[in-house]
Amino acid sequence: MNAIEIKGLKKTYGDFHLGPLDLTLPAGCIMGLVGENGAGKSTTIRALLGIIKPDAGTASVLGAPIGPDMRQAKQDMGVVLDEVGFPAGLRAGQIAKIMAAAYKNWDQSLFEKYLRDLDIPTDKKFSALSRGNRMKMGIAAALSHDAKLLILDEPTGGLDPVVRDEVVDLFSDFTRDPGHSILISSHIVSDLEKLCDYIAFLHKGRLLLCEEKDRLLEEYGILQCGQAFLDGLPAGAALGKRVTPYHIEALVRRDAVPAGTEVQPVTIEELFVLLVKGDTQ
Amino acid sequence: MKALFLADLYQLWINFKFYGLFLIVAMGITAFSSGDNNLGTFFPMYAVFMCSMMGMSLLQLDEGSRWNICAQTLPCTRRDQVTGKYAITMASFAATWIPFVLLYAVLAVLGRMTWQMMAVQSVLLLIMGLLAPAVSLPTLFRWGSAKGRVIYIAMVILMAAGVGGALAGLASLDHLPELSMPLLAVLAVAVPVVLFIGSWALSVRWYEKREL
Numbered sequence: 138m139n140a141i142e143i144k145g146l147k148k149t150y151g152d153f154h155l156g157p158l159d160l161t162l163p164a165g166c167i168m169g170l171v172g173e174n175g176a177g178k179s180t181t182i183r184a185l186l187g188i189i190k191p192d193a194g195t196a197s198v199l200g201a202p203i204g205p206d207m208r209q210a211k212q213d214m215g216v217v218l219d220e221v222g223f224p225a226g227l228r229a230g231q232i233a234k235i236m237a238a239a240y241k242n243w244d245q246s247l248f249e250k251y252l253r254d255l256d257i258p259t260d261k262k263f264s265a266l267s268r269g270n271r272m273k274m275g276i277a278a279a280l281s282h283d284a285k286l287l288i289l290d291e292p293t294g295g296l297d298p299v300v301r302d303e304v305v306d307l308f309s310d311f312t313r314d315p316g317h318s319i320l321i322s323s324h325i326v327s328d329l330e331k332l333c334d335y336i337a338f339l340h341k342g343r344l345l346l347c348e349e350k351d352r353l354l355e356e357y358g359i360l361q362c363g364q365a366f367l368d369g370l371p372a373g374a375a376l377g378k379r380v381t382p383y384h385i386e387a388l389v390r391r392d393a394v395p396a397g398t399e400v401q402p403v404t405i406e407e408l409f410v411l412l413v414k415g416d417t418q
Numbered sequence: 419m420k421a422l423f424l425a426d427l428y429q430l431w432i433n434f435k436f437y438g439l440f441l442i443v444a445m446g447i448t449a450f451s452s453g454d455n456n457l458g459t460f461f462p463m464y465a466v467f468m469c470s471m472m473g474m475s476l477l478q479l480d481e482g483s484r485w486n487i488c489a490q491t492l493p494c495t496r497r498d499q500v501t502g503k504y505a506i507t508m509a510s511f512a513a514t515w516i517p518f519v520l521l522y523a524v525l526a527v528l529g530r531m532t533w534q535m536m537a538v539q540s541v542l543l544l545i546m547g548l549l550a551p552a553v554s555l556p557t558l559f560r561w562g563s564a565k566g567r568v569i570y571i572a573m574v575i576l577m578a579a580g581v582g583g584a585l586a587g588l589a590s591l592d593h594l595p596e597l598s599m600p601l602l603a604v605l606a607v608a609v610p611v612v613l614f615i616g617s618w619a620l621s622v623r624w625y626e627k628r629e630l
Contacts, residue, residue, distance in 0.1 A: 188490050189629055205626055208493040216491035222484030224425055226432040235428075239421035239492045264483065 140164045140286050140318035146194035148180055155180050155342040165315045169329030170322035171409050172339035178322035182290045215279030219291040221271045225264035240282035251277035268295035289321040293328050326406040340413050358400035360389045377411030422502035429476055445521055462518045466543045469514040470550040473507035478563035500621045511547040541606045548610035552617035560624035
C-alpha cells in the first residue's frame with residue numbers, strides 16, 4: 138500500500154496555481170518536498186490533511202481518501218506544521234492530556250522521554266517557549282502515538298544545528314520500522330539529503346521532478362566548462378547553469394555528455410537551485 | 419471531540435478563572451438586593467452576557483495561537499470543533515444560569531421575590547444566554563474572529579434597529595394576536611433553544627466550507 142497517493146491535485150489562490158500534481162509515497166519510505174517559498178509545499182500538505190479543499194484531483198493518505206472526515210487515518214498520522222499551534226497558555230502536562238484524549242495509542246512515557254531528550258521546558262507555558270522549543274514539542278507529540286506516517290512541514294525550521302541533527306536522527310529512527318513513512322518539506326535541503334529516499338521538487342506550484350534520491354545523484358552532475366563547450370552539448374543535456382568569474386558550472390545529465398568528460402557529483406541543494414534557475418544560454 | 423473540549427476547559431480556566439469570583443459577587447449583590455430591583459437584574463444579565471461570550475473569546479484565542487489549524491491535524495472533524503465550542507458555551511451558560519435560577523427560587527421561598535418574577539427573570543436570562551452565542555458563533559466560524567466580531571456587532575445593531583422600527587411602526591399593540599401566558603412561556607423558552615440548535619447547524623455548514 139502507498140502511504141500517500143496524489144493524482145491531478147489542483148488548487149488556486151489568486152495568482153498562485155498548484156498542480157496538477159501527481160505524487161506517490163510508497164509505504165516505508167521518506168519523501169522530501171523541496172521548493173522555494175510559495176512553491177506549494179504547505180498547500181500540498183494542507184490539502185492532504187483536509188485543511189483546504191482541492192479544486193480538482195484526488196488524494197489518499199494511508200488508504201483513506203482526503204476529505205472532511207479523516208479521523209481513522211489521522212489516528213495513524215503524526216503531523217507537525219510550520220507553526221506548531223498548541224493553545225498558548227498550556228504547559229506540557231496539559232498538552233499531553235489533550236493528546237491522550239485525542240489518540241488511542243498515546244504513549245505518555247514516550248512523550249516524557251522525548252521532552253527530556255530534547256530538553257523541552259515542561260514548566261513554561263507553550264507561548265513562552267522559543268520557536269525552536271515549540272517545534273520540538275510538536276515533534277515530540279507527533280512521535281508519541283505510534284503513528285505510521287509523519288507529515289512534517291518545515292519541522293527543522295528554527296532549530297539550531299545540533300538539535301536539528303538530533304531531530305533528523307529521531308526521524309531516521311522512526312523509519313526503522315518498515316511500515317513507517319514520512320513526507321517532509323524543508324528549506325534546509327541538507328537535512329532532506331541525509332534523510333530521504335525520494336525527493337520531489339516543487340517550483341511555482343509545478344512538480345519539476347520526483348525521483349529516488351540516489352538515482353538523482355547518479356543521473357545528474359556538475360560540469361565545469363566554458364560557454365562554447367556548453368553550447369556544443371546535445372539538447373537537453375544541460376538543465377541549468379551558474380556563471381562564476383572563472384568558468385560555468387552546469388547541471389548536466391551524466392548520460393548525455395560526451396564520454397570522458399569530467400562530471401562532478403551534485404548535491405540535492407545544487408540540483409534544486411540549478412534546476413530552478415534553468416537557464417542554460 | 420473529548421480532546422477539544424478538554425483544551426477549551428483548560429483555556430477557560432486559564433483565561434476566565436476570575437469569572438467564578440465575579441459570579442459569586444454578582445449572586446451576592448442579587449441576593450441582597452432581592453433580585454427585584456434594577457441592581458438585582460443588572461448583575462445576572464451582565465454575568466449571563468459575559469459567559470455567553472466565552473465561546474466567542476475561545477475561538478479568538480484559538481485563532482491567535484493557531485490551535486484552530488493544529489486541531490485539524492488531530493483525529494477530529496470540523497463538526498467536532500464546532501460542537502466543542504457550542505458545548506463549552508452551553509456548559510459555561512449552565513454554570514451561570516442554574517445558580518441564578520436556584521438563587522431566585524431561594525429568594526421566592528423566602529418571600530423576597532414573587533414566583534412570577536422568578537420565572538420571568540429566569541426566562542430572560544435563558545433568552546439572553548442562548549441568543550447572543552446563537553447569533554455570534556456562526557459569524558465567527560464563517561468569517562473568523564476579527565471580521566466575525568464586526569459583522570456580529572453590525573447584525574446586533576441592525577436587529578435592534580429593525581425591532582425598534584417595527585414596534586414604532588405599529589399603531590397599537592392591540593393588533594398583535596393575544597397569546598396565553600403558558601404559550602408565551604413555552605415560546606420564550608423554545609425559540610432561543612431552537613435558534614441555538616439552528617445556529618450550531620449553520621456553524622457546522624459554514625465552518626466545513628471555510629478555507630483556513
